Amino acid sequence: MKKSVLITGVAGMIGSHLAEELLHKGYTVTGIDDLSYGALVNIDSCLTHANFRFYRVNILDFDTLKILGKDTGTIIHLAAVKKISEKDISLPTLLVNTKGTENVLETAKMWGCKVIFASTSDVYGMSPDLPLNEDGDLLLGPSLIKRWSYAVSKLYGEQLSFAYHHDYKVPIVVIRYFGGFSPRSSFAWSGGHIPIFIRAILRNEEVIVHGDGLQTRSMGFVSDLVHGTVLALENEKAVGEIINIGNDEELSVLETAKLIHRIAGPAHELKLKFVPMSEVFGKYKDILRRIPDLSKAKRILGYSPRVKLEDAIRLTIKEVLKHPSA
Ligand SMILES: NC(=O)c1ccc[n+]([C@@H]2O[C@H](COP(=O)([O-])OP(=O)(O)OC[C@H]3O[C@@H](n4cnc5c(N)ncnc54)[C@H](O)[C@@H]3O)[C@@H](O)[C@H]2O)c1
Numbered sequence: 001m002k003k004s005v006l007i008t009g010v011a012g013m014i015g016s017h018l019a020e021e022l023l024h025k026g027y028t029v030t031g032i033d034d035l036s037y038g039a040l041v042n043i044d045s046c047l048t049h050a051n052f053r054f055y056r057v058n059i060l061d062f063d064t065l066k067i068l069g070k071d072t073g074t075i076i077h078l079a080a081v082k083k084i085s086e087k088d089i090s091l092p093t094l095l096v097n098t099k100g101t102e103n104v105l106e107t108a109k110m111w112g113c114k115v116i117f118a119s120t121s122d123v124y125g126m127s128p129d130l131p132l133n134e135d136g137d138l139l140l141g142p143s144l145i146k147r148w149s150y151a152v153s154k155l156y157g158e159q160l161s162f163a164y165h166h167d168y169k170v171p172i173v174v175i176r177y178f179g180g181f182s183p184r185s186s187f188a189w190s191g192g193h194i195p196i197f198i199r200a201i202l203r204n205e206e207v208i209v210h211g212d213g214l215q216t217r218s219m220g221f222v223s224d225l226v227h228g229t230v231l232a233l234e235n236e237k238a239v240g241e242i243i244n245i246g247n248d249e250e251l252s253v254l255e256t257a258k259l260i261h262r263i264a265g266p267a268h269e270l271k272l273k274f275v276p277m278s279e280v281f282g283k284y285k286d287i288l289r290r291i292p293d294l295s296k297a298k299r300i301l302g303y304s305p306r307v308k309l310e311d312a313i314r315l316t317i318k319e320v321l322k323h324p325s326a
Pocket of ligand 1: 008009010011012013014015032033034035036037038039057058059060077078079080081082096100118119120121176177178179180181186192
């Protein structure tokens with residue numbers, strides 16, 4: 001296998017940590033990003049590495065993408081417009097996540113690359129079959145609710161990936177990441193509740209909890225997401241498979257706020273503000289429980305999460321405190 005990878009979305013949260021890890025393991029890494037959400041500061045340590053090249057490119061620019069794909073062993077396709085709220089526009093999500101994925105797959109077909117496609121636990125939607133298993137049915141909401149555009153675009157990406165796998169023999173691995181975070185997470189809503197809560201608690205601001213906060217999530221540290229991705233890259237048994245990657249510890253949103261407050265060292269009282277779901281999401285029904293079944297990841301890749309949620313929060317707070325103005 002060629003030890004050269006092209007990472008789309010390299011300046012984002014997962015992409016930047018993954019690039020560091022692959023360079024450390026001796027890979028040659030070409031990273032592309034249009035910097036719409038990611039930032040160059042995230043790949044600071046890579047930019048000076050002899051085996052790293054960065055190109056500011058939009059994945060919708062197929063002519064450039066196909067030139068950059070030459071001599072690449074694997075394309076790890078992370079670039080995406082992530083979940084949106086009802087106030088946002090959904091076209092970028094739909095176009096970047098579908099057309100961009102098609103461009104990546106065409107590039108891989110042209111040069112004989114393997115593709116790792118970053119999908120999401122959002123595709124399980126409201127499935128009640130817990131823990132969420134790769135073979136399970138998916139339960140999505142109505143098209144009139146924009147929030148579903150992200151899950152639908154990723155699901156289309158999965159189907160398209162398998163079509164290229166079956167029809168053109170492109171080696172494909174689909175990873176369904178469950179929520180992850182790191183000090184490089186976006187501290188906006190799309191980065192998930194943990195970074196937002198950390199920032200609010202450190203600034204002694206109100207922690208905004210959607211609904212009653214009893215909805216649960218299974219959040220993992222980025223190093224576990226990166227570890228699972230590297231295992232999928234290096235293990236041929238993963239080809240043709242959908243694999244959940246993340247952490248299966250389950251904690252309610254409310255308990256997570258209390259845990260962060262406790263870890264941060266409660267100089268102030270925890271200020272919680274409960275906002276009705278309908279005010280935030282309109283008619284979108286929030287997912288009440290989201291837990292991955294990681295048995296397939298363990299069986300095929302030997303993957304298990306290594307960082308406990310509490311330690312992940314501790315590490316993130318420590319890093320955030322080093323740059324209080326960020
Ligand atoms: N972080 C999570 O918890 C999580 C969970 C499930 C799935 N995922 C998936 O994993 C992937 C990476 O997630 P992340 O958290 O690092 O997201 P991120 O937003 O931090 O990174 C995505 C990167 O893609 C770039 N990008 C967006 N549109 C682009 C375009 N048109 N051309 C080039 N670059 C573009 C952004 O600038 C950003 O740097 C995404 O596909 C996401 O859907 C992430």
